[in-house]
Amino acid sequence: MPDLPFDTTDPRLAAAAWTRVAEPGDPVAGALRARLGAGAALEWLGHVRRSGRSSPAVPPGGTLQEDGVTVLEWDKAVARWLPRLEDLDIRRELSMLDAVGGRLLLPGDAEWPAALADLAERAPAALWVRGHGRLDRPRPAVAIVGMRASTGYGETIAAQLAIELAERGVVVVSGGAYGIDAAAHRGALSADGLTWAVLAGGVDRLYPAGNTRLLEAVMEEGVVLAEPAPGSSPGRHRFLERNRLIAALGRVCVVVEAGWRSGALNTAKHAEELLRPVAAVPGPVTSMASAGCHRLLRDHGAVCVTDAADVLELLAPSGEDLAPDRPVQPGLLDGLDPLGSRVLDALPARSAASLGSLARAAGLSEREVRAGIGRLELTGHVERSGAGWRRSRGPA
């Protein structure tokens, strides 16, 4: 069999090739690249292909303790990858990327998002990127995700969250899908903010087609990115692995609306595994579009968020002081102190009362009544009436 038709010693070509050889999130591929480097890893794979797989295929170095990959796993992985070598010429995908004015990002590139390091061996071999924005913006990013079959309620909340977060300089990350994703992207754009869309298929084809305009708008200031090479079709498995990138790129994951089985819950699961705070927006318990959010709140320790301030508080611990100053929240009762309220309650509606009768009515000592009545007089709730006191006629 012929060797690979491109120069596997070119790190860019080699890394790009791995986005075609292995499916997103393939941990064995990550372990192999970590051990040999993308180029040498391809070389070895080509060698196995030429020599045939008589004995189990294990890369140079054998089964190391640290990569924790068994002989069987190595062999099964090779069996997964070899078929992909048949027609592999990554220069084709790179020219498809050039055709749409995109760029390839490698780990180590200045623009490579540091947050992806948390994915360890499941980090992408490379990213296919389009758009005028940069992924290395020194800004916090928040993932806002939800179901496609969203309600007007969910879309309104998603857009509002995105607007307020974008106004605070937060990058809104989502999946470019219909429903909540689109509402989040639109919200960020309407606030002239930054937003990133992570696709499950190649960036050459903006998917879904109905969101082409929206994704083009995202690319004006932000980026559209994907792990699979151009020409790759989005599939269920790729959607699920795409979700891990959304979860990794966001420092917080906010689920706005999700059905009981929504893929948004999968994004939340990835965020949880990556130790990112997971937040859920509650909704009517009668709305199936909120069932997944309530499930996250009930069973997965998600944080209940109702506005952007709640989300910013989840970001704050990691440095920035982005949370707006919340107004001081009123107590469970109105401004009256307990003593004052007890004395006021004891005052008859219309007639006046003496200190003694107030003490009996309120169950307080006369000294306590004097203290309470004094404050109530200051606040204008009561006024003197002969030897006693009465409720003020004027509004307190």
Next chain:
Amino acid sequence: MPDLPFDTTDPRLAAAAWTRVAEPGDPVAGALRARLGAGAALEWLGHVRRSGRSSPAVPPGGTLQEDGVTVLEWDKAVARWLPRLEDLDIRRELSMLDAVGGRLLLPGDAEWPAALADLAERAPAALWVRGHGRLDRPRPAVAIVGMRASTGYGETIAAQLAIELAERGVVVVSGGAYGIDAAAHRGALSADGLTWAVLAGGVDRLYPAGNTRLLEAVMEEGVVLAEPAPGSSPGRHRFLERNRLIAALGRVCVVVEAGWRSGALNTAKHAEELLRPVAAVPGPVTSMASAGCHRLLRDHGAVCVTDAADVLELLAPSGEDLAPDRPVQPGLLDGLDPLGSRVLDALPARSAASLGSLARAAGLSEREVRAGIGRLELTGHVERSGAGWRRSRGPA
């Protein structure tokens, strides 16, 4: 000054008297009764009254370590209580109770609810009770509370929760107020279940007047109870202490709708202090009537509940197996196993594909594709087509 006009050695008269001498939840009164007993405590108070309070008043036994009441607290408490002795004749309130066919309950009585023991020194000296029900029903009780200015959404949910809980033999405890309270009582009644209403004022006057019919219906099978003696008016302080009884009587506290300052949050606070699970029903984040519930979920570790089954699960740990069998929840994806879904995704929409091309497309080994395709054939998703496979024409 004359002695008290009634026989303070009669335990019932003495205990009843304390519900007039001290305000609900007065911990010093509880400590005094615990030390001397209700009767002797009154006697001592009468003695202090006769002899005047020159030196700080401390009961026989001085300031004991265990009751943790300081000299100053004893003296201040006495100053609170003495004014109440002026016109004290509890026989009057007892005759008011007789007039409405009520009964007085004392700690130690067979019907005394054991749950109140958790209130320790803040437990009531006695309870004034009306209704054909009994407070010692061997059934679990759940508190369902919420704001008066509730929405149709909240009232519907409260009623539905009460109906389903009552159908499972759970007693619904609430405060008899307008809004959520009333909806909870009505729900339980509509299911021919038991419900208890805890009032903030005397049981001689069913409050609020607009709920008289409802409270009369509650008394047919359940009870209306209060800590303050008949003739006592409901005041803010008494509402707050009434809430502690609701929290104590319920094994779980469910807040259905609560504004940011709603008194229902005070009930939840009492429940939290009593180590009762606090549950909150979420609602639209745009509804101020749910702001308090979301606050409980976000800041106070309340459990998010969306139906009666969720509430029953909170009851279950303490013994009964009340929770209905939940249907097995579907996974985040449909029935397809990951392997099957990856193979199916790789199959072209209309044309057939070989094992080899499927392996390349899916990023799987041919052996894995064979395994996956086998299951897909069994489930009717795919069918053989010449040397390859295609998606089934019939519905899977």
